[in-house]
Amino acid sequence: MPSSFAAAKVNLYLRVTGRRADGYHLLDSLAVFAGVGDEVAAAPTDTLTLSVGGPEAGALAAEADNLVLRAARALATEAGVAPYAALTLTKRLPVASGIGGGSADAAAALRVLDALWGTAAGAARLRRVAATLGADVPVCVESRPARMGGIGEVLEEAPPLPRFGLLLANPRIALATPAVFRARGGGFSAPAAMPPRLADAAGLAAWLRPLGNDLEAAAVSLCPAVADVLAAIAARPGCLLARMSGSGATCFGIFPDPAAAEREAAALPGGWWRWGGALIPGS
Structure with a gap:
């Protein structure tokens, strides 16, 4: 039974650079993938089903049509096969949290079903299907550091990144991305200039510090707890930078090494979702 890890996507910076005629905002962001995530598995069957388990599964109980099922139907249509599979989602990431949990799940579903159905779609074709499911899904297909442009679907290779520790924390308050964009004020930002090799x-x-996250102030206005999480991360010994990821409410801290990030994550309030460690291998 094929399975695939759905790693958390973290936006190290996020700039809103414009807005299309259809209302979608244009972005410039550098995404990396943490060593924590969900898991999607698939087995052959004569229908399409999804079972959801794991510590964060309860948040999806009221969802009528999970993005994993939509991914399955989209790939089946693209490949011309019957959309039959018994899918299992182990949910470890908080929902509506700015770290691409649903998008990563959809991308993982595309990967496992490509293997199960033998469609041999390849990364480029999977990214094309992924773009129909959401702006964050294409970058999650290969789950490696990438610069995101357009509405998120334009991907470029990331600059070389040094080894560092990553701490993630969420106050367990869901933030809807459209609401955060609506609450955003001000104009647009210029795209970032990529750095030379960072030591x-x-x-x-x-390098990241002046680039910011253009959605952070809007998220704090809707969810003041984001400011509390940022302050708590910034106060941990060894923290080099504290910032919100995506549209929130998950925030992250950069630490000198994964061991420091893991140690300091454990010191954060126990009522929060928290994790510390390294990026996934290959990042």
Whole structure:
């Protein structure tokens, strides 16, 4: 039974650079993938089903049509096969949290069903299907560091990144992305200039610091707890940078190494969702 890890996507910076005529905002962001995530597995059957388990499964109980099922139907249509599979989603990431949990799940479903159905779609074709499911899904198909442009679907290779530790924390308050964009004020930002090779985690944090997240103020206005999480991360010994990911409410901290991030995550309030460690291998 094929299975695939759906790693959390973290936006190290996020700039809103414009808005299309259809209302979608244009972005510039650098995404990396943490060593924590969900898991999607698939087995052959004569219908299409989805079972959801794991510590964060309860948040999806009221969902009428999970993005994993939509991914399955989209790939089946693209490949001309029957959309039959018994899918299992193990949910470990909080929902509506700015780390691409649903998008990563959809991308993982595309990968496992490509294997189960023998469609041999390849990464480019899977990204094309992924783009029909949501702006964050294409970058999750290969789950490796990438610069995101357009509405998220335009991908470029990321600059070389040094080894660093990553801490993630969420106050367990869901934030809807459309609401955060509606609450955003101000104009647009210029795309970032990519750096030369960065020597270490401190150099990465120094480069990222002025770039910011253009959605952070809007998220704080809707969910003041985001500011509490940011302050708590920034106060941990060794934290080089604290910032919100995506549209929130998950925030992250950059640390000199994964061990420091893991240690400091454990010191955060126990009522929050929290994790610390390294990026996934290959990142």
